[in-house]
Each structure stands twice: as structure tokens, then as C-alpha cells.
Amino acid sequence: MLIMSTPMRSETIRVIGIDPGFDRMGIAIIERSKEKKEKLLWSACVESSRTLSFEDRLVVLANEFERVLQEYVPSILSIEKIFFTKNQRTGIAVAEARGMLRYLARKHTLSIMEYTPQEIKQSVTGYGNADKKQVAHMVSLLLTLPPARRHDDEYDAIAAGLTALGHLR
């Protein structure tokens, strides 16, 4: 975790939350206003086509990530830490995508914060073993989101962003 310049408490802060993935990447932009109000500016679940080569899929994810960085100019990246459990092959692919994203974020001078899935669940729901439904429910409550069909990875990205803002209080 690296914070280059700790944002002042009275500043507006913009965070990009990422649920790193290779087939799907959750991505969210959250802003906290001077009045400490948090707002979701944009979120999506970016998919990379299985018909492309691994490298071309990385380029698809990178291009979308850089486009969002340029459009919303967040100052902090909040990204989920990964652990390998069963499928090591999938784990390596996700790690490769994650390294690329961390590199790109740093290249764009963002500060980077990392949290384990448990830390994110704990921060958003108060319970480290919350399920995906509980995370989605609490995220929607916290940001008073209008009902919308969002992918789990999108909620996880929003939750990662909220976690970083919570740690900056």
C-alpha cells in the first residue's frame, strides 16, 4: 500500500475500485465530496473475448482501464488482493492481469491501496464472511443506488472503492 500524498480531509476524493479478473473485470468510480457524501459516478463489468489471444485480452482490459482513468482522473486505485486456492492456472492469469493494472495505475500516478476480499466484506457489511448478495445489498444502501442489473464483479469493484474511502476517513 502506497499513499503518495494523503488527501486533505476537506478535499473531494475520487477512487477507482477494481475487482481484478481476466474473463471479467469489475470497475467502479466513486467520489467522496467535501461534505463526505459518497457517490457512484460510473461502474461496469468489462469482459474480454475468449476468441482473442491472452495478450490481446490483456490489451482490451488495459485500454478500457486507461480510458476510464483518463475520463474520470481518480487519484487512488483500490484493488482486491488475490489468493490462489484450487485453480492455479486461473490464478496465474488473474495475477498477470492484476500486475498490468497496478503498473498502469502507477504510470498514471495513482496511489494504490490493496485489500483482501475479507477486508472489503468487513468494511462494507461489517462481516468478513458476507456473501455476494449481502455485499450487493449493503453497497446499494450505502450509495443509495437506483435498482439496476449489475454483475457481482461490479459490486465487488464498488465495494473495493468504498473500502479505500473508509480507510481514508
Add this chain to the structure above:
Amino acid sequence: MLIMSTPMRSETIRVIGIDPGFDRMGIAIIERSKEKKEKLLWSACVESSRTLSFEDRLVVLANEFERVLQEYVPSILSIEKIFFTKNQRTGIAVAEARGMLRYLARKHTLSIMEYTPQEIKQSVTGYGNADKKQVAHMVSLLLTLPPARRHDDEYDAIAAGLTALGHLR
């Protein structure tokens, strides 16, 4: 493995070989002439300082990688595949660096070839379980290298490059 345009047999081909790493990254540029003669143009072992943050270390490796791509303009990246054995934490860090390198290579329109350590040893020494000393010895013989102090990672990068050229014959 992706070959965008198979090089003609009579062309000069330039390969960048990489032994992916995080603390140290072996990197080599090998050229095969029209006369099928292989030559080492340049090699190095790039280290990233432990005093830097993870992301800043990625940027150090990326900057050197891109500098070499721009100076030597190789058309093919040959990179070692990774497997995790004991230290999963180190494995994730190497995978993150490796993903970044694959992304950058593709962005620079290189074709990408991957080989397991066994395939590289087999290709260079004729024996898939060769040790580092045998790899260094055979690499030096194949390229008639003048004696020099080279890091193991540098020899591994040269061997990765030679393997790709061998598969293009």
C-alpha cells in the same frame, strides 16, 4: 502462443528473450541473420530495488523493457512460463510482472512465444533437466560468446530467445 505473421525463412529475425522475475529480470536480444547465424546483440539482468513500492518496481522493469524494445525493435518475445511450487507469494509477484511484460510486448505488436523451463533446457542442451551451469555452457557455445560474468537469469533469457528461434526453423 501466438504468431501473427510467420517470418520468412530468409529474413533476419530478432527475438527478445525474457526470464521473468520481479527482483531480477533476465533480458536478451538475439538476432538470426539471413545466413542462419545466431548472434547475441545485447543482454542484461535488470534489478528492481527493494526500497521501492511494488508498483514503482513494476514501472522500473517496464521502462527498461520498453527502452530495449525501442532500441532493438525485436519482432518476437520469447518468455518463460511460470509454475508455482513452494512460495506462492513470490509466484504471484512474478506472475504480475509477467502479465505486464506480455501486455507491453503485445502493445508494441510483437508476436509472443512461451516455453516451460523444461522446453527451454531441452531445446538448448538436449536435456530437459539440465542445471543452470549446463545451460550457461551450451548458450556460450551456441553463440560463441566471449567469456563474461553473466547472471543465471541472463543466460536463461538468452536460452529462451534461442528456443524461439529453434522453433522457427
